[in-house]
Structure formats: C-alpha cells, structure tokens
Amino acid sequence: MIKRNLKKQLIIQAAIEVFSKNNFQHSTISQIAQKANVAEGTIYQYFKNKEDLFFSIPVEKTKEFCRELELHLQGITGAFGKIRKFIWYYLYFFKMNPEYGRTLMLEMRVNKSFAKTKAYSSFKDLTDRILEIIKEGQEEGIIRKDVDIFITRHLILGILEHVLTRWLLKGEQYDLLERCDEVNKLIIHGIGLTTDPNGLK
Amino acid sequence: MIKRNLKKQLIIQAAIEVFSKNNFQHSTISQIAQKANVAEGTIYQYFKNKEDLFFSIPVEKTKEFCRELELHLQGITGAFGKIRKFIWYYLYFFKMNPEYGRTLMLEMRVNKSFAKTKAYSSFKDLTDRILEIIKEGQEEGIIRKDVDIFITRHLILGILEHVLTRWLLKGEQYDLLERCDEVNKLIIHGIGLTTDPNGLK
DNA sequence: ATTATAAATGAATAAAATTCAATATTGCTT
C-alpha cells in the first residue's frame, strides 16, 4: 500500500523536527502528532512506541550517507586520496545536516539499543568500507602494517566523531570544514601515511 | 550542617547505582528513594529535579580522576612519558569504574546541559592539563608545531573516547588495557612524536 | 450498493515526575 508508507514518512519527518529541536526526553508524542497532523493514537499504528519511532529516523539518512559517499569516492584511486575524501565528505555531510547529526551523535549512537536497529547495519556498512580502504592502503604500502586495522579505524572515526561532537556541543559556532586540513594531517601521520612516495618523513 | 551533606551523598550513591544499572530514562525517582531509604519528596529537598540529581553524580568522580592523575604523573619528566602515562591512566580508571564510565560517556558527556554543570568544570581542568603537556612537548621539540594544539588534543581525547565508548557499547567484553599499546603507537605517530631522539622514523 | 477490511481517532488508563500541606525532628534559648 503506497499511502501507508507515505504517512509513515510524514510522521518520521515530523519526528526529525521535534526530536532535533528538543531531545528524546523532552519531545512529546503529542508535539509530533500535531506537527504531522494526525492523532496521537495514529502514531502507534505505525510505530511500536516512542523509542521505535526515534530509531526509525536514521535508517534512511544513513543509507543516503553511504550512497553519496560511494559517489564521491568514484574515480579516486589510492587509499591516500580516498581517506582524504572520506574525511571531507564526513564533515561536509554533517555540516549540511546538523539537526540529524545532533540526534545521531548525541543521542542514538550512544544508546545501547542502537546496536539492534536497522540504522546500525548501515552504519556498520560504513565502518566496513573504511576497513577496506585501510587494507588497500596497507597493500599499497602507504599504511603501516604493524598496527591493527581495527585500531586504525578507531583512530579515524575517533577523531572525526570527537571533532563533530565538540562542534555540536559548542552550538555549531564555526565552519566544520575548517577542521578538514588539520584532521587530515593528524590522521595521515597517525597511520603512517605520507605525501612523500618514498614513505619517509 | 554536616548531616545534610551526608544525606545528599547517600542519595547520590543510590542514584549512581540505579542510573548505571538502567539508564536515565528508565530509572525512577521511587527506585532511588527506596535504595536511599528516604521518601520521594526528600530527593526534591536536595535536588531541583531528576536531571539535577543526575548531573550531581560526576562532580566528585571527576575530581577524583584529576587528583589521582596528578599523582600518577608525579616524577615523570618529559611530555612523551606523561602522554603514555595519561593514556594508561585513562583506560585504567574506566576499567576500574565501568558503571561510572557508562553513565558519563553514554549519557552525560553527550547532553547539552552537561556543559553547564560543575562536573564539566573539572572535566575542563583535565583537558587543560593535556594542553599543558602538549605545549611542553612542543617546547621539547618532540611534538610538531605545525598542528594546532587544540586539534592535537582532539586527536588524543578522540581516540581514547572512541575506544572507551566502543568497549562500553560492546558490553565490556575484553580488557580495556589491552588497547593501551596500540593507542599509544597511533597517538605518538599522529602528533609527530618518536621514541628515537633524532626525531626521524 | 453492500460488506469486509484497514486506518484513524481521542477519550480513558497507566506510570512516573513533581508539589505541597501536614508531621516530625533538630537545635537553640532560658
């Protein structure tokens, strides 16, 4: 049924707006129902409860992130360039979607139930993608092989998440993309990459 | 009045236990009141509301962290050794205080009101301390000067927080201190440190 | 047009946070 899915999207859209303005705790079902122009009971026709509605938000958004990322990575050869692009795209995406970033980073990612959601699977696809790039870099000989690839992934995601989280907590006062170059420098040194093809500083 | 403060501590202790077992959302004032052996109304004599009680928890704990850290840093000269020790102590502290880690990392740090709490001031002391160490390292010539010190701090805190958060979300299945060496390697390379006094890889 | 099925409603219920008037305790003064 086409109309059913449409109304579901309508409710999710209202939920995005309400949840990102206030937080989970301070958002009410009645606010969301009002914004979506439906009765409170209707929401429970589409979602098991408030939490279920909450976790339905990132599913589409994360898929979008991954889809667009692949597009941006197209045509770039070499792990070095791919990592640069990944860092840029990550910061760019959240610069463009701060409300979603707020909800994802400050509330969902940090919730134990998140690991059980569909959005998490997409998120996992993303982290798997980084792993591939790291392996590629190791084969090319531009990423050190003496460090565990999972730890290297921690490095990359750790810095990015930290930079993003600070930005969100500070109220998005500066341009997130300003951080691009410095994050790059740090990560590239951290994983033993170098712009010099000889591989020495 | 001594007894007033004692009862406040009693309520906080009960709150730590309840909040770390369930989360903020699923912890009730009546559970906390029961565990503290007071009436529900009493809690509101000491705390403005549930959130205020929640944010009172990390104040003492963060002070403890900073106090102990200074002790561990005593006698260590050189930014290199201090950073190693800092990484070790950070992981050690949360290995020993996983319930508190869970509450702090997964719920508080990520809450906008956190920046307004007293605990945040202590937390800020901690990040200021890292900044000092970084400056010291730059003067010693073992930390690169071409990267902003605040970004370097992002690197260190970013990796540590990321490693800690994953560990907590995975249910503390492995020994957090296992990550020590690899985190060290990454950070030390990332900030341009080297064990070789010549400063070359 | 009639009927069956699905969707939507909002008043009723339930559960939890918060308030408050009444009660008990403590500490001070003589």
Place this chain on the structure above:
DNA sequence: AAGCAATATTGAATTTTATTCATTTATAAT
C-alpha cells in the same frame, strides 16, 4: 529539661506523558 523556632521528612495529591482500546471513518472488493 521544656518550649519554641527553624529545618527536614513524609507520602498523598497533582500533573504530565506515554500507551491502549473501543468506536468511528475511510477504503477496496464483489
């Protein structure tokens, strides 16, 4: 030690929200 004022404690009443459910309304099929 008794009386009094100030403080602390209580738990029942109130308020706020999530969730349920019996009823109504819309949709689709024959």
